[in-house]
Amino acid sequence: MIEAAADITEDAFLGGQLLLKQKRSGHRAGHDAILLAAATQAQAGDRVVDLGAGIGTAGLALARRVAGIRLSLVEIDTELAELARANAAANAIAAEAIVLDVTADAEAFAAHGLVPDSVDVVLMNPPFNDPARHRGSPDQSRHTAHVATGETLHAWVHAARRILRSSGVLTLIWRADAIADVLAALSRGFGSVVILPVHGEAGKPAIRVLVRAVKGGRASTRLLPGLMLNEESIVPKKEVRKILEGRAVLPLAEP
Template sequence: MTRAFSSEVGPGSREENASKNESQAAVTEDRFLGGQLRLRQPRTGHRAGHDAILLAAATPARPGDRVVDLGSGVGAAGFAVARRVGGIDLALVEIDAALAALARDNAAANAIAADVIVLDVEADAAAFAAAGLGPDSADVVLMNPPFNDSVRHRASPDAVRERAHVATATTLASWVHVARRVLKSNGRLAMIWRADGIAEVLSALARGFGSLEIIPLHGDVTSPAIRILVQATKGGRAPTRLHAALLLNEESGVPNKWVEEILAGQGGLPLARP
């Protein structure tokens, strides 16, 4: 477990520097939240985008909350939450060591304190506890699990991208189980999933979660929903609430102003209220 801030490293050998240059060429530095967040991420393979920022905008948190981002990649969603809500205690859990290393770099570059933990989200409770994520230890969990259907999704030759995007038959249930274990009573889970898998989401959350709130995301007014943003409370008992749909583009084809404000770090979603 690493508290991610920068450390000074002296000049290396010619071979080390060449390797470093090759590594730097393999990544891009991209701006999110209207430039409030600068993230280095792989040039190819799994890359953060709108899903991560919309997930962050749907994540409720208060200063002092322990916030855990499962399957964090380079940290986009977790860092976006930290930009919106100062003073959170952020932990990023990522199975890929190279992405975790970029997350540490990104934490330092953006002056955001975060525990970056290299760990399989589907690891057992003992492994999580050893990493400082024992049962009933988090106030908020957010996650963007692999959600593409393996039957309908064309396999990617990039193994990292494939692992980040394609769900197995047990992925969702396993990730929700981990969130339930880590969350305190009345802790809240925020997640994003493909819209045609809503039945899977409701089934996975039926054990231990309630007070669901759902926002369907549509490409435009004429298209079926493509994603759902979901918030659930551990032990919650309130009825499920289906919010008005969020359109990425207006009927005229112009980008939705509200979505543009969210992506620029100037707005939030109703699910984000603490």
């Protein structure tokens, strides 16, 4: 059951094109989810699965841009899944919200219609903070959304690989300083990897990587020029503002 109205906020994304309700405390949707959506390649008719969807931000942002996708929002937290379902309905977007642990086995996925080799596109923003260096939040939902174990990424990539059809596409966002973990996780079953570093400020190391990979892909790995989020004044650049407002996409989403 969704919490009392006082514990819920309604926030605008994509320049007001998407209005989402989310819990006032705990994990809050932000730029990462919108960048993930803007990096995801999809077309009408595609079956798309957002793993760890939370309140549905990334998947619903993608659906707002690409009409006609068949969207499933997979989330382990029952309250967040209920919010995702409500957000889809409130924004007149056709989507199903599934309460499911991404690390569950194939039988659990199949029980929700997510059988092997059945999905065209998977996007995901897994928990990625290193527990050895990051003090987890006492809020359990926030902790679950942010803190990874040593097996998190491999388990999530495995789930994506299982449900994707041959030549299906996975897009994910992860910590830039752990790009080696991403490449290791993708080394089994994925290829044609394209990486977009995301920098918070000019002259500083990347803070995120957006990665696209193809199940069974054979093309060489490519590293794209980095995306700079802010000017020196800490104001989002015009190009980035267009992306965050849903008026432009990232190179990973282009054919």
